Amino acid sequence: MGFSVGRRRFLNGIILVAVCHLLLLYKSLLMNCSIPDDPLPIPHEFYQPGDFIIGAVVSQVGFFYDEVSFTSQSTEELSELTMYRSVPKNYQHLLALAFAVKEINENPKILSNLTLGFHILNSYYAARMTYKATLSLFSTPQRFVPNFRCHSQNILIALVGGCISEITANVATLSAWYKTPQMVPNETHQYKGVVTLLQHFRWTWIGLFAVDDDKGDLFVRTMVPMLSQNGICCAFIYRLPYWAYTEEMADLVFQHGQSYNNITEGKANVFFVYGENPSFYSLRILLFTTTFLASPPLGKMWIVTSHWDFESPSMQKDWDIETFHGSISFTVHSNQPKGFKGFAQSIKPSWTRRDGFIQGFWEGSFSCSLDSSKREGEEKPCTGDENLETLPGTLFEMTMTGHSYSVYNAVYAIAHALHTSNKSILKHRRLAHGWKWAFQNVQPWQLHHFLSRISFNNSAGDTVHFNENREIVAGFDITNWLMLPNGSVVRVKVGKLDLQAPSGQELTINEDQIVWHNIFNQVLPLSVCNDNCYPGYMRKKKEGQAFCCYDCAPCQEGTISNQKDMNACVTCPEDQYPNKDKTQCIPRVVSYLSYKEALGAILATLAISLVFITILLLRMFLKHKDTPIVRANNRSITYVLLISLLLCFACALLFIGQPGKVTCLLRQTVFGLVFSVAISSILAKTIMVVLAFMATKPGSRMRTWVGKRMAVLIVLPCSFIQAGICVAWLSTSPPFPHVDMHSLDGKIILECNEGSASMFYCVLGYLAFLAIVSFFVAFLARKLPDSFNEAKFITFSMLVFCSVWVSFVPAYLSTKGKYMVAVEIFSILSSSAGLLAFIFFPKCYIIILKPELNSRDQLRRIRHERI
Incomplete structure (x- = not known):
C-alpha cells in the first residue's frame, strides 16, 4: 500500500515537471512566435x-x-x-x-x-x-x-x-x-423531389447510379425503399468509382465494360445518378473509351443530384458531352448578385499575387502556359488578356x-452573425476604446447562437435564413441541361423544388420547356419494365420479378379500367355498367314492359281486343238467353265463365307499365283468382254434363243435383281455396316493386318481386290441378249423348290451356326482365283465348249462321239420333 502511494507521488511529480516545461515552452512561443515553417505546405x-x-x-x-x-x-x-x-x-x-x-x-x-x-x-x-x-x-x-x-x-x-x-x-x-x-x-431534401419528378412523368423502371463509397451506400439504403414505397423499381444499381487516377483508368474500362453493355441493352431509359464531380469524371472516362470498343452510344435520360455541375477537368474539356444532352438536375437555387459578372470579367492572371489557384485555372481553361520556363512542346503562351466569356459552360460560367x-x-450569413454579435457587445456597455478588442476576442462557437436567428435579404433579392435544424433554407432549381455541338453548355430552369410550399405542392415543373435527348425525338421518354396496360386491362404481377414488371390481364365481367397501368379493375356503380371494351361505365337503361314500346303496345291491344270480343259474346248470349243452345248446360255458369274470361283478358293489362306497389300486389293474385273462377266454371259445366246424362236414366236421383245449386257448390269452394292461398301469400310475403341491376347488362329492370316464389308456384299449381281435373272429366264425358254436348269442346280447350301453361314454366324461368312479363301475359291471353274459342265459338256459329239449329224440335231430334 505504501509502495503504491509512493509511486503515485513520483508520477505526479514527473507530470508536474512536464507541465511546467510545456508552459514555459508555450510562453516562449507566445512571446517570440518562433514557430517553424510548415515542412509540406499546400501549394494551392x-x-x-x-x-x-x-x-x-x-x-x-x-x-x-x-x-x-x-x-x-x-x-x-x-x-x-x-x-x-x-x-x-x-x-x-x-x-x-x-x-x-x-x-x-x-x-x-x-x-x-x-x-x-x-x-x-x-x-x-x-x-x-x-x-x-x-x-x-x-x-x-x-x-x-x-x-x-x-x-x-x-x-x-x-x-x-x-x-x-x-x-x-x-x-x-x-x-x-x-x-x-x-x-x-x-x-437531402432533393431525394423526395426526384421521386416526385419520377412519378410526374410515370417513370417506374429506372437505373440507379451511386458513387462507390460510404455516402453512396447510405444513398442506396435510403433511396431504394423510398422508390419502392412510391411504385418505382430499380432495373439495376451501378456503383461509380469515386475518383479515377491515371493508373486506374485501364482497370476502370475493363471492369465496367460489360456493365456498360448491360445498361445500354436494358429497357430503363431514365438514369438517376447520385455522385459528385469526381465520379462524373470517371463516368466520362468510361463513356469516352467505350466508343473505341464498338459499344453502342448511350442515349438515355439522366437525372442528377445537385452535386453534379457537368464540369470538365482540363484533360476532358475536348471530350464529347452530347450523351448528357437533355439531362435534368436538381441544382441548389441560385440567383445573380449585382456586380458579380463584372467582378468575374475583371479577373486576370495578375489580379492578385495571393491567389495560388489562378495559374492552374488559366492554363487549364485556355490551354496555354503562363510560365515560359516550363513550357513544353507546342504549348502556346498565355497573353493574360484571354476572355473568360469565351469559355464553354463545362469550364467556366459567367453567371453564378x-x-x-x-x-x-x-x-454573408457569417458577416451578419458577427454584426449581430457586435451589437450585442455594445449593448453590454463596453468602453468606447475597448470594444474592438473585446469584439476581436469573440470565439467561433459563440456564433452558433446568432447564426440560428439571422434573416436578411441579399443583393440578389433572396431571403436567407436558417430553419430549426440550424441549416440554411435553400430550395432547388430544376435545370434542363443542353449540350450544344460547339461544346457550350446551356442550363434552362424548368421548375423548382420549394421546401416551404404546402405538402403536395413542393414541386413545380413546366414540361413544355424541357428539351429531351435527340434519341427520343422530342417526345416524352418512356421508362417502364414492360409496355403499358391500356384501359380495359389491369396489371398482373410476374412471379419472381420486381413489382414494376407485370403482365396485362383483361378486366373481369362487371369491372373496368379507364387509365393506363391500373393495379386492379374497378366495379361500376350499380346504376352503370361496363361498355364492350371495359374502359368506361355507361348509365344503365331503365327497362320494363311499357305501353310506349312495340311489344307492350301489341300485347295491350290484343288484351283489349279480346276484352271487347268477350263483351260481344256476353251480349250475344244475353240477347239469346232463352234459346235452347244458351240454356243448355246452365246458362248462369256460362255467364260466370264469360265474365271470368273477360277479367282474365283485362288482368293482363296489370302486367304492362311501370311496376308499382298496388299493381305488384294485384297482378298475380287477381290472375290466380279469376283463372280459378274460370277453370272452376269449366269444371262445373263438365260435371253438369255428366250429371245431366245420369239424370236421364229412369229412377235416377241425380235430377235433384242438376241445376244452379250444383254449379255453386263447385265454383265457390274451388275459388275460395285459391282465395285462401292468395290471402296467405299477401299476409306472409307479398309481392313488391324491385329494381334489378344485375340480371341484364346495361339494364335497370323495374319488376315485381314475387315475395315468396313458393306461394307463386302454389297458385300456379292449384290452377294446374283444376285444369287437369277438368280435362280428365271432360275427356271422359266427350261422347255422352246430349244435345249440344260441350264436353268435347271443353276437352280441346283444356288441352290448349294445359299445353300453354306447361310451356309457360320453362319459358318464364329462361327469360328476364320485361320479356319474362311478356311471356306471362302471352300465356294468360293465349290460354284464355283458347277457352273462349273452343267453348263459345261453336255456339256463336249456330246462333249467328245456323239459327234453324237453335230450336227445341231440333234439340229433340238430335238427342233422339244420339240415343
Missing part, C-alpha cells in the same frame, strides 16, 4: 488577411497519381510527382467567396471598422489532403501547429463547406473539435452557379 492556397478569417476548403485541383505521402516528399517532389489536373469550373467558388468578402468590406453598414479576410486551401479530392488543409486553417499561416494562436494571427471565425460532400464531411470532423461553424446547405451562390450566402 488563397489568403487575404482581415480581422476575422473565413476558412474554406475547395476542390479545384486534383492529382493524377495516388502516391501522396507526408513522410517522404518535399514540396518540390510533390509538385513533380503528382502532375496536377485542374477543374476550371470550380474556380468560381473562390471568386464567389472573394466577391462576397469584397462587398462586405466595402459596406459601412456591416462590420464597421472591422474587416473580413479569407483563407482558401485545396483538398485535391483526397481525404489526407483535406485533413491537412483543415488543420492548416486552424494553424498560423505558413505554419503547421494546430490549436496554437500567435498574437499576430487573425481569428478563424467560420468555415465554408466544400462543393463535395465527402470533403465537407472530412472538414466537419475537425471543425467540430473547435466548435467552429461550418456553412453548408442540406441537400448554385454552389457558388451557396458560398456567397454563407459568407
Whole structure:
C-alpha cells in the first residue's frame, strides 16, 4: 500500500515537471512566435488577411497519381510527382467567396471598422489532403501547429463547406473539435423531389447510379425503399468509382465494360445518378473509351443530384458531352448578385499575387502556359488578356452557379452573425476604446447562437435564413441541361423544388420547356419494365420479378379500367355498367314492359281486343238467353265463365307499365283468382254434363243435383281455396316493386318481386290441378249423348290451356326482365283465348249462321239420333 502511494507521488511529480516545461515552452512561443515553417505546405492556397478569417476548403485541383505521402516528399517532389489536373469550373467558388468578402468590406453598414479576410486551401479530392488543409486553417499561416494562436494571427471565425460532400464531411470532423461553424446547405431534401419528378412523368423502371463509397451506400439504403414505397423499381444499381487516377483508368474500362453493355441493352431509359464531380469524371472516362470498343452510344435520360455541375477537368474539356444532352438536375437555387459578372470579367492572371489557384485555372481553361520556363512542346503562351466569356459552360460560367451562390450566402450569413454579435457587445456597455478588442476576442462557437436567428435579404433579392435544424433554407432549381455541338453548355430552369410550399405542392415543373435527348425525338421518354396496360386491362404481377414488371390481364365481367397501368379493375356503380371494351361505365337503361314500346303496345291491344270480343259474346248470349243452345248446360255458369274470361283478358293489362306497389300486389293474385273462377266454371259445366246424362236414366236421383245449386257448390269452394292461398301469400310475403341491376347488362329492370316464389308456384299449381281435373272429366264425358254436348269442346280447350301453361314454366324461368312479363301475359291471353274459342265459338256459329239449329224440335231430334 505504501509502495503504491509512493509511486503515485513520483508520477505526479514527473507530470508536474512536464507541465511546467510545456508552459514555459508555450510562453516562449507566445512571446517570440518562433514557430517553424510548415515542412509540406499546400501549394494551392488563397489568403487575404482581415480581422476575422473565413476558412474554406475547395476542390479545384486534383492529382493524377495516388502516391501522396507526408513522410517522404518535399514540396518540390510533390509538385513533380503528382502532375496536377485542374477543374476550371470550380474556380468560381473562390471568386464567389472573394466577391462576397469584397462587398462586405466595402459596406459601412456591416462590420464597421472591422474587416473580413479569407483563407482558401485545396483538398485535391483526397481525404489526407483535406485533413491537412483543415488543420492548416486552424494553424498560423505558413505554419503547421494546430490549436496554437500567435498574437499576430487573425481569428478563424467560420468555415465554408466544400462543393463535395465527402470533403465537407472530412472538414466537419475537425471543425467540430473547435466548435467552429461550418456553412453548408442540406441537400437531402432533393431525394423526395426526384421521386416526385419520377412519378410526374410515370417513370417506374429506372437505373440507379451511386458513387462507390460510404455516402453512396447510405444513398442506396435510403433511396431504394423510398422508390419502392412510391411504385418505382430499380432495373439495376451501378456503383461509380469515386475518383479515377491515371493508373486506374485501364482497370476502370475493363471492369465496367460489360456493365456498360448491360445498361445500354436494358429497357430503363431514365438514369438517376447520385455522385459528385469526381465520379462524373470517371463516368466520362468510361463513356469516352467505350466508343473505341464498338459499344453502342448511350442515349438515355439522366437525372442528377445537385452535386453534379457537368464540369470538365482540363484533360476532358475536348471530350464529347452530347450523351448528357437533355439531362435534368436538381441544382441548389441560385440567383445573380449585382456586380458579380463584372467582378468575374475583371479577373486576370495578375489580379492578385495571393491567389495560388489562378495559374492552374488559366492554363487549364485556355490551354496555354503562363510560365515560359516550363513550357513544353507546342504549348502556346498565355497573353493574360484571354476572355473568360469565351469559355464553354463545362469550364467556366459567367453567371453564378448554385454552389457558388451557396458560398456567397454563407459568407454573408457569417458577416451578419458577427454584426449581430457586435451589437450585442455594445449593448453590454463596453468602453468606447475597448470594444474592438473585446469584439476581436469573440470565439467561433459563440456564433452558433446568432447564426440560428439571422434573416436578411441579399443583393440578389433572396431571403436567407436558417430553419430549426440550424441549416440554411435553400430550395432547388430544376435545370434542363443542353449540350450544344460547339461544346457550350446551356442550363434552362424548368421548375423548382420549394421546401416551404404546402405538402403536395413542393414541386413545380413546366414540361413544355424541357428539351429531351435527340434519341427520343422530342417526345416524352418512356421508362417502364414492360409496355403499358391500356384501359380495359389491369396489371398482373410476374412471379419472381420486381413489382414494376407485370403482365396485362383483361378486366373481369362487371369491372373496368379507364387509365393506363391500373393495379386492379374497378366495379361500376350499380346504376352503370361496363361498355364492350371495359374502359368506361355507361348509365344503365331503365327497362320494363311499357305501353310506349312495340311489344307492350301489341300485347295491350290484343288484351283489349279480346276484352271487347268477350263483351260481344256476353251480349250475344244475353240477347239469346232463352234459346235452347244458351240454356243448355246452365246458362248462369256460362255467364260466370264469360265474365271470368273477360277479367282474365283485362288482368293482363296489370302486367304492362311501370311496376308499382298496388299493381305488384294485384297482378298475380287477381290472375290466380279469376283463372280459378274460370277453370272452376269449366269444371262445373263438365260435371253438369255428366250429371245431366245420369239424370236421364229412369229412377235416377241425380235430377235433384242438376241445376244452379250444383254449379255453386263447385265454383265457390274451388275459388275460395285459391282465395285462401292468395290471402296467405299477401299476409306472409307479398309481392313488391324491385329494381334489378344485375340480371341484364346495361339494364335497370323495374319488376315485381314475387315475395315468396313458393306461394307463386302454389297458385300456379292449384290452377294446374283444376285444369287437369277438368280435362280428365271432360275427356271422359266427350261422347255422352246430349244435345249440344260441350264436353268435347271443353276437352280441346283444356288441352290448349294445359299445353300453354306447361310451356309457360320453362319459358318464364329462361327469360328476364320485361320479356319474362311478356311471356306471362302471352300465356294468360293465349290460354284464355283458347277457352273462349273452343267453348263459345261453336255456339256463336249456330246462333249467328245456323239459327234453324237453335230450336227445341231440333234439340229433340238430335238427342233422339244420339240415343
